[in-house]
């Protein structure tokens with residue numbers, strides 16, 4: 543797997559972070575351990591979780607299950623030092639409300655550290671923006687965590703371009719840590735202009751341009767559209783992605799997949815992984831799925847194939 547530095551930092555990660563959202567809930571402890579073992583066995587070093595994962599799976603879950611099982615695995619394998627661990631706060635769960643106030647940031651970080659059983663979160667995300675708390679309060683609270691050694695660097699998820707640029711400009715002017723990584727919804731199919739994902743924000747062209755210019759790494763989430771590229775009848779393409787160019791883009795995926803001997807789902811991940819500063823989150827509910835996704839990010843597409851995929855439907 544290719545490695546990259548996160549933003550302007552020296553933290554080196556593979557370009558396929560592991561999405562740990564359903565570890566500890568949809569995947570039981572043994573299956574979670576097996577997926578984590580597979581990932582690091584293939585050279586992976588970058589694992590993404592959040593305080594809320596994954597309370598919505600069922601009434602018996604409260605959130606924190608993903609961090610907890612990841613912590614148990616880190617302890618059992620004694621491999622924490624070789625890994626880059628990302629977590630997040632900002633969405634409500636259990637008894638915690640939404641927001642990025644100083645109090646919330648301090649409390650949630652302590653809870654996540656406890657569940658993970660580690661001293662430092664390498665990359666700590668604002669999971670969703672908070673328009674009520676001044677950005678200065680949020681950034682100063684993150685700075686305090688870095689100062690205390692509880693966090694190394696910070697990232698933003700589900701932010702607009704304006705808010706990310708404003709926060710990073712404020713950070714630069716005031717000697718505060720900036721958001722080095724953006725985590726946004728992004729896949730090969732383009733969302734319709736009127737397509738809404740609620741609090742989740744899709745990567746826009748102007749955001750991608752900002753990140754390139756400002757040297758902010760992009761982690762792409764839900765790139766597999768929950769399995770929709772597999773073409774299974776129970777996995778239709780979400781309606782937010784049904785636009786004038788959808789058929790042409792799906793056809794281009796199928797064409798390149800046939801040439802390379804891969805699946806269209808894998809070509810989505812190969813297309814993302816072949817772009818600079820782009821880190822597609824890989825996830826899988828079985829060893830076979832995760833293996834396919836890790837194989838995908840190692841596929842080398844030719845410049846002609848990349849151009850064909852880029853331009854399809856234009």
Ligand SMILES: NC(=O)c1ccc[n+]([C@@H]2O[C@H](COP(=O)([O-])OP(=O)(O)OC[C@H]3O[C@@H](n4cnc5c(N)ncnc54)[C@H](OP(=O)(O)O)[C@@H]3O)[C@@H](O)[C@H]2O)c1
Pocket residue numbers: 560561562563564590591669699700725726742762763764765766767768769770772807823824825826827828830831832834835
């Ligand atoms: N920042 C945010 O707001 C945010 C939001 C969502 C996710 N995330 C992060 O992104 C990660 C990935 O998100 P996601 O689960 O939505 O990703 P996704 O890639 O859209 O969906 C993963 C699902 O696709 C199916 N799948 C996986 N590999 C496959 C393959 N090779 N062929 C066919 N189907 C396959 C599996 O579903 P089945 O088992 O049902 O087949 C799997 O659970 C999360 O773990 C989390 O870390 C972040």
